[in-house]
Amino acid sequence: MAERKAPVTRFLEFLRFPTVSGDGPSGAYQQAADWLVEYLAEVGLSVQVFSPAENKPIVLATWEGADPTLPGVLLNSHYDVVPALREHWEFDPFDAKSFLKSDQFKAIQPIAFAFDEGLANPSNAFTVFYGERVAWWFYVKAEGPTGHGSRFIQNTATSKIVDICNKALAFRAEQEKALNADPGCKHGDMKKRKLGDVTTVNITALQSGVSTDGGKTHALNVIPTTAIAGFDVRISPNLDMGAFRAMLDEWCSAEGVSWEFAPWWEDPILDHYTTKTDDSNVWWKIFKGACEKFGIPVEAEVFPAATDSVYLRRLGIPAFGFSPMNNTEILLHEHNESLHQDTFLKGIEVYETILRDVLSHDE
Template sequence: MLGTNRTTEEEVGGVEGMKLLVHHEEFKRLNVAFALDEGIASPKDALKVFYGERMPWWIKITATGPTGHGSQFIKETAPTKLLKVIEKFMNLRNEQEKLLEVGLHHNGQRYTLGDVTTINLTFLQSGIQYNVIPMEATCGFDIRVSPFFDMKEFQAKIEGFVASQPGVTMEFVNGHFDNTLTAIDESNIWWTVFSDACKGMNVDYETEIFPAATDSRYLREVGIPALGVSYLKNTPLLLHDHDERMHEDIFLEGIEFYNTLITRLSNVTAAEVEATLIK
């Protein structure tokens, strides 16, 4: 059986959409074996195929300290402590940015954004008056954790950054803590069918870790293999940008691509799936 699912709530994180749906009894009764999700455009003559994605962590850090008049040297102020913690995060950010520039996989391919962890300071708040030292300072980070990172080790590292200053706390505003990947080898019958279909249509592809977040992560978390792919090769990457577009030839090619691919996937038998699981 072939099914389609449209979840507009995905744009704001999927927390009240797919995250809940995959645990619903109605969904479980569907017995979903495999899923195709969105990809992104590629300026190359090859599709981008995503078999995993980075974990989105949004964290809020709060520092507290003594107040007083701005004419004094007051020690251990909230802004001072927060800035010291921020510096540690930004140093780690610089390390990851450098790794993206020089990192190579075993096959010689350069790292892509999904292979590293991005850390971005997205807000910074403290104080109201120019001449009064505030008792509290807060900041927010948008962190996207690569599945190639040891998640527990990384969490312990950033918690250590926060603990290095007294009176500083950290809160997860949003966090996904599963980094399951979909196998892209012969152990996965769905991957075999997908790659064979692409080969038969002379469609080139590149496998990557999705740098942002899609609903696929909730499917993978409950054991459903999923691939993210959009037939958008030779197309500029203009996500939510002005003049986001695709050429009509690519649109028409995409119809043929999905007709062939979905037909192939739909013809996979339960016995074929079981055979790969036994291996």
């Protein structure tokens, strides 16, 4: 009983650090990192701490095998979390990219394979992610003539931006229809599409108008010369990136229309990066075989959002997103997100089995 209680106690202790992304750099990140360093050193791992970004420490623990010259296996995760509104929780929730570019990461021994975070699965199966949709955040800007609102001014900025939004929404409707379509097979060989199999488009910002007080009021009788729309697009591996970019260029081909990635987004992903899930990938065979020891089926999917694993795959490192949380409702970023302690403990057993099999691979 004590052996079962100890991991739960440690996990609950770690969860109490309020490592919310907005406030974490003021101290909680460092507290969580210090806790990890102490625990990892206690269990005999060598530990290093890097800070490629100020007040955002990265903890790297190394467990050397019998032959440290061989490539390693990376277990990647993060301790920062999205804001949690306490008033919406039944209980108080707090009762990698820059590092991958750093010299410290390059100095680490070669990495043969990596695990990153996954998602729960409400069924008995385990979900494993072999890739993810590529997120594109961009603005479309349209420019046109001004004039009085009482006239039929042609080719206005707002009419151009509305036309582009309509094209984007038409494409969005096609993708949603594909998601909800019957797979067309009565024998169960064709699986229903998941969100990661299609591309989503959402208009997340609209800006236009003529104002002299910072947007509090507008001169509604004056036609604005500029209109801007912001988009969040998640591009499925089933859609060629070049084809999507060509379609976006076509949407914006009218005179006075242009698009650009969000200026704060310094490193857009321009291609799909996936890890093979067939017998040609030895890591897939080992992973799937380890899960089958528990009699639990594995469902390989495309992650619908974004994780750090895309940057690992871009470096040529095979990576799976996997969290052994079957029979668990998906409550990612929702109020009262929780995990049953039996599922947590079983997950430790599953990961121990997977790692034994992966680390004992000698080919």
